[in-house]
Amino acid sequence: xxxxxxxxxxxxxxxxxYGAKSRDVAHAExxxxxxxxxxxxxxxxxLVEMRYDTGAHDIYQVLHxxxxxxxxxxxxxxxMRSGRTLQSAEGTVEFRPVSGFAGLARELADAHEVGAEQxxxxxxxxxxxxxxxxxxxxxxxxxxxxxxxxxxxxxFANIAALGGWYSYAGGPLAATLGILQEYVRGGLDGWExxxxxxxxxxxxxxxxxxxxxxxxxxxHRVLASDSNDPAFCPETPSVEAxxxxxxxxxxxxxxxxxxxxxxTESVAPIAGRGEEVRDQLRQLxxxxxxxxxxxxxxxxxxxxxxxxDGDWVILDFEGEPARSLAERRxxxxxxxxxxGMLRSFAYAASACSLMRGVEPPEDWEEEARARFLAxxxxxxxxxxxPAGQAAVERLLAVFELEKAVYELRYELDNRPAWxxxxxxxxxxxxxxxxxx
Amino acid sequence: MxxxxxxxxxxxxKRAVFYEVHIRGFFxxxxxxxxxxxxxxxxxxxxxxxxxxxxxxLPMYPSPLRDGGxxxxxxxxxxxxxxxxxxxxxxxxxxxxxxxxxxxxLVMNHTSSxxxxxxxxxxxxxxxRGDWYVWSDSDAPYRDARIIFVDSEASxxxxxxxxxxxxxxxxxxxxxxxxxxxxxxxxxMLGVLRFWLDLGIDGFRLDAVPYLFEEEGTNCENLPPTHAxxxxxxxxxDARYPDRVLLAEANQWPSDVVQYFGDGDECHMAxxxxxxxxxxxxxxxxxxxxxxxxxxxxxxxPGNCQWGLFLRNHDELTLEMVTDEERDYMYAEYAKDPRxxxxxxxxxxxxxxxxxxxxxxxxxxAILFSLPGSPVLxxxxxxxxxxxxxxxxxxxxxxxxxxxxxRNAGFSxxxxxxxxxxxxxxxxxxxxxxxxxxxxxxxxSFLRWLHRFIALRKEHPVFGLGSYxxxxxxxxxxxxxxxxxxxxxxxCVHNVARSAQAVQxxxxxxxxxxxxxxxxxxxxxxxxxxxxxxxxxxxGFFWFRLRQAT
Numbered sequence: 001x002x003x004x005x006x007x008x009x010x011x012x013x014x015x016x017x018y019g020a021k022s023r024d025v026a027h028a029e030x031x032x033x034x035x036x037x038x039x040x041x042x043x044x045x046x047l048v049e050m051r052y053d054t055g056a057h058d059i060y061q062v063l064h065x066x067x068x069x070x071x072x073x074x075x076x077x078x079x080m081r082s083g084r085t086l087q088s089a090e091g092t093v094e095f096r097p098v099s100g101f102a103g104l105a106r107e108l109a110d111a112h113e114v115g116a117e118q119x120x121x122x123x124x125x126x127x128x129x130x131x132x133x134x135x136x137x138x139x140x141x142x143x144x145x146x147x148x149x150x151x152x153x154x155x156f157a158n159i160a161a162l163g164g165w166y167s168y169a170g171g172p173l174a175a176t177l178g179i180l181q182e183y184v185r186g187g188l189d190g191w192e193x194x195x196x197x198x199x200x201x202x203x204x205x206x207x208x209x210x211x212x213x214x215x216x217x218x219x220h221r222v223l224a225s226d227s228n229d230p231a232f233c234p235e236t237p238s239v240e241a242x243x244x245x246x247x248x249x250x251x252x253x254x255x256x257x258x259x260x261x262x263x264t265e266s267v268a269p270i271a272g273r274g275e276e277v278r279d280q281l282r283q284l285x286x287x288x289x290x291x292x293x294x295x296x297x298x299x300x301x302x303x304x305x306x307x308x309d310g311d312w313v314i315l316d317f318e319g320e321p322a323r324s325l326a327e328r329r330x331x332x333x334x335x336x337x338x339x340g341m342l343r344s345f346a347y348a349a350s351a352c353s354l355m356r357g358v359e360p361p362e363d364w365e366e367e368a369r370a371r372f373l374a375x376x377x378x379x380x381x382x383x384x385x386p387a388g389q390a391a392v393e394r395l396l397a398v399f400e401l402e403k404a405v406y407e408l409r410y411e412l413d414n415r416p417a418w419x420x421x422x423x424x425x426x427x428x429x430x431x432x433x434x435x436x
Numbered sequence: 437m438x439x440x441x442x443x444x445x446x447x448x449x450k451r452a453v454f455y456e457v458h459i460r461g462f463f464x465x466x467x468x469x470x471x472x473x474x475x476x477x478x479x480x481x482x483x484x485x486x487x488x489x490x491x492x493x494l495p496m497y498p499s500p501l502r503d504g505g506x507x508x509x510x511x512x513x514x515x516x517x518x519x520x521x522x523x524x525x526x527x528x529x530x531x532x533x534x535x536x537x538x539x540x541x542l543v544m545n546h547t548s549s550x551x552x553x554x555x556x557x558x559x560x561x562x563x564x565r566g567d568w569y570v571w572s573d574s575d576a577p578y579r580d581a582r583i584i585f586v587d588s589e590a591s592x593x594x595x596x597x598x599x600x601x602x603x604x605x606x607x608x609x610x611x612x613x614x615x616x617x618x619x620x621x622x623x624x625m626l627g628v629l630r631f632w633l634d635l636g637i638d639g640f641r642l643d644a645v646p647y648l649f650e651e652e653g654t655n656c657e658n659l660p661p662t663h664a665x666x667x668x669x670x671x672x673x674d675a676r677y678p679d680r681v682l683l684a685e686a687n688q689w690p691s692d693v694v695q696y697f698g699d700g701d702e703c704h705m706a707x708x709x710x711x712x713x714x715x716x717x718x719x720x721x722x723x724x725x726x727x728x729x730x731x732x733x734x735x736x737x738p739g740n741c742q743w744g745l746f747l748r749n750h751d752e753l754t755l756e757m758v759t760d761e762e763r764d765y766m767y768a769e770y771a772k773d774p775r776x777x778x779x780x781x782x783x784x785x786x787x788x789x790x791x792x793x794x795x796x797x798x799x800x801x802a803i804l805f806s807l808p809g810s811p812v813l814x815x816x817x818x819x820x821x822x823x824x825x826x827x828x829x830x831x832x833x834x835x836x837x838x839x840x841x842x843r844n845a846g847f848s849x850x851x852x853x854x855x856x857x858x859x860x861x862x863x864x865x866x867x868x869x870x871x872x873x874x875x876x877x878x879x880x881s882f883l884r885w886l887h888r889f890i891a892l893r894k895e896h897p898v899f900g901l902g903s904y905x906x907x908x909x910x911x912x913x914x915x916x917x918x919x920x921x922x923x924x925x926x927x928c929v930h931n932v933a934r935s936a937q938a939v940q941x942x943x944x945x946x947x948x949x950x951x952x953x954x955x956x957x958x959x960x961x962x963x964x965x966x967x968x969x970x971x972x973x974x975x976g977f978f979w980f981r982l983r984q985a986t
Binding site for chain 2: 024026053055056059138139140169171172173174237238239240241243244246247248250251254258259278282285324326329330
């Protein structure tokens with residue numbers, strides 16, 4: 001590596017949004033750069049390719065200067081406002097406002113960075129607007145932009161309005177670089193709200209969940225509402241769709257149980273029971289249908305919701321960051337989102353005791369599930385689901401199992417204290433008799 | 437406008453797993469008894485799940501189908517049985533959205549005798565297309581060119597009663613060779629490539645590429661002007677169509693095939709034909725020597741090129757690239773019924789060739805996946821489909837894909853009698869025993885195994901990009917080698933014998949490193965200065981990643 005290259009590697013790998021911290025970088029290269037502002041202070045965007053020792057690689061969006069993200073962000077928003085198109089050596093960057101979005105007319109005063117997540121970072125302006133910068137880039141339209149635009153156009157109200165976006169198209173790839181959204185002022189994060197209310201007044205949170213179910217059902221109804229848009233038109237899954245799903249989940253179960261540590265006490269209830277879990281999966285998928293496949297939220301849990309002005313707002317349509325963009329854009333069963341939320345209730349109940357030191361009422365999770373599902377089934381278009389309640393429950397159980405297995409792997413790697421949560425979820429799914 | 441779903445990646449094909457599809461046999465989307473593009477779109481999720489990176493389509497053009505579509509009657513259309521050009525565009529877009537690319541067969545050497553170009557050429561010798569084919573007053577020229585389809589053709593010349601002259605054809609007599617001496621023919625074929633590239637296709641598998649030009653006193657194969665024309669095609673692609681590939685079908689010895697890579701300025705890929713029969717030979721003889729030897733004879737190739745490797749394809753298992761003695765051996769071992777032979781080859785599918793032996797099928801896939809090159813799978817082989825040697829020509833290996841145990845193997849909702857070919861029904865390989873649905877459901881099935889194996893290979897770009905370093909030992913039943921790319925070092929050891937084997941490998945250059953078995957991630961004892969001892973089950977294999985001891 002040249003000194004310049006080494007410096008670039010160092011610069012990128014120390015950023016908070018840099019996702020591949022455990023991988024060894026063999027090479028780094030700026031594959032394109034775009035000047036945003038050529039007079040002082042100068043701002044620019046660079047696309048940087050990081051190559052790992054195994055030959056795999058990622059492309060990142062790096063802002064310049066990275067230590068003045070709010071400054072660069074301000075420049076990005078102003079470019080959106082004026083709808084600029086910038087040329088670079090290898091391509092073009094298009095900045096586009098959403099017509100009729102009032103938030104862009106205002107002057108931007110305060111700008112500050114908020115909690116960086118893996119693979120993106122966000123800047124909030126005056127508690128009015130939030131700019132999300134996608135850091136790890138993948139070719140194709142980002143589902144967050146695609147879905148927000150669709151939901152806005154089709155009149156789904158429970159989202160933060162889309163204000164604009166910017167994207168890159170050129171030799172290296174075509175990709176969404178970032179989006180601007182209305183900032184939900186005074187909104188309460190759904191996950192934090194759940195924990196707070198669980199600790200203080202568990203019934204209060206329960207009383208909000210029927211509405212969350214309704215909003216979720218409505219979201220799916222709208223996502224499935226346009227048969228003229230090929231990216232959103234509902235699909236009848238092919239005959240082997242359920243088989244492909246089963247095979248995928250089954251392999252995930254096998255892999256997790258292969259690596260399950262035997263000495264950890266928290267996994268004891270399911271230790272050595274991998275075959276039982278796989279049998280249960282076979283029972284659940286032995287017969288059945290998958291309903292219609294539609295575009296979904298893709299990473300649905302309480303942390304992606306907000307309570308504001310007496311209603312729920314749904315956030316973050318990016319999908320699971322660990323999956324490829326092609327996978328995240330795939331149509332699938334709406335029940336996958338539902339299962340994600342149900343698992344989130346299990347997490348909230350346990351987290352309440354882990355983080356707040358308060359034991360939630362014994363039947364809280366059951367009650368939360370029941371209320372959410374009641375609201376959901378009342379609102380969702382039944383055509384989207386498999387026919388018959390038994391088939392719906394079986395498919396839902398498959399997705400819960402898939403999710404719990406994914407959680408188990410994640411917690412084993414990252415948060416050993418939380419391993420008990422997915423363990424209980426898996427235990428529950430193997431010990432419950434399957435609906436015939 | 438179609439979106440751009442891929443990063444710039446000029447070497448994608450080096451890490452790719454290819455899957456060869458017979459459109460007619462894959463899935464019938466409009467219930468007429470014949471597979472089509474609508475049907476193929478429905479099955480893209482399956483191919484994505486399997487881990488396919490690039491779909492290779494057998495010929496899709498209008499054709500009288502006297503040679504499985506390799507007799508093209510219109511280069512700019514889609515055979516009506518398969519759909520329309522719009523269906524094709526939709527298919528490419530849908531594949532791209534799932535991260536899969538598409539290449540298609542293209543026959544540049546000849547057309548169908550039904551092609552309007554040929555009809556014009558034979559009726560108007562002095563007209564604008566009079567010289568678009570190779571015409572002669574006698575059948576004397578080019579005597580040194582061999583006859584390829586020895587079972588059906590007596591000469592490379594056929595007298596055309598209409599024009600009263602002989603026309604040249606290296607394959608069937610209904611497939612007249614185009615005359616590449618004509619600048620117009622050269623330009624017309626370039627126009628064909630541009631047409632499909634503009635529709636979004638990711639490249640071509642160039643059929644029968646060695647035979648474009650003829651020259652007296654030669655065998656009329658691999659001639660310099662043929663290479664010059666390929667360089668012209670490549671220059672056009674490099675200038676206007678980034679990340680597209682040309683895959684040459686040149687059934688030749690490696691030293692001749694490498695010429696099709698040029699200096700990295702002709703084809704991106706070429707099939708490695710001779711290694712294929714030797715894998716089968718090694719398993720039958722229980723001796724890995726033929727594989728070592730053919731790889732030792734394979735010259736190095738430019739860094740931006742790649743071998744295409746396969747076990748079986750839509751043609752007969754070709755035995756052109758073996759010695760007479762080896763061919764007799766292969767016939768005796770793999771084609772006991774004379775019906776199984778075709779031309780210089782064996783027209784059978786993978787599973788029946790190996791008597792359905794699961795261990796053998798896995799072992800051959802392991803060897804295939806471990807070799808330097810990109811593997812090309814043939815539709816149906818991922819579930820161990822069988823063949824029907826009673827069908828004519830190569831139809832026996834082109835029967836409908838077996839999706840389910842239901843009517844018509846889940847391939848079509850048409851009447852049984854309407855199907856282009858009936859699916860296999862024999863008790864061993866019939867669709868009730870062998871189908872995708874059942875194998876998806878069974879965790880121990882070959883399909884599920886292959887899915888995991890493809891995923892494993894793709895986790896390690898070393899298999900597509902890395903070096904090949906043979907490791908000989910004194911046990912000739914063991915095929916062992918090292919693959920190396922950047923810091924990734926992989927050791928592959930295969931036992932081609934029916935019995936358990938022990939082998940001592942000289943791994944001293946890796947002393948101190950720890951072999952980690954790649955499937956189960958089990959660590960084996962560290963490598964020391966002494967020969968490394970491994971024991972392998974019958975037809976067993978191990979792949980290890982060599983890691984620095986921590």
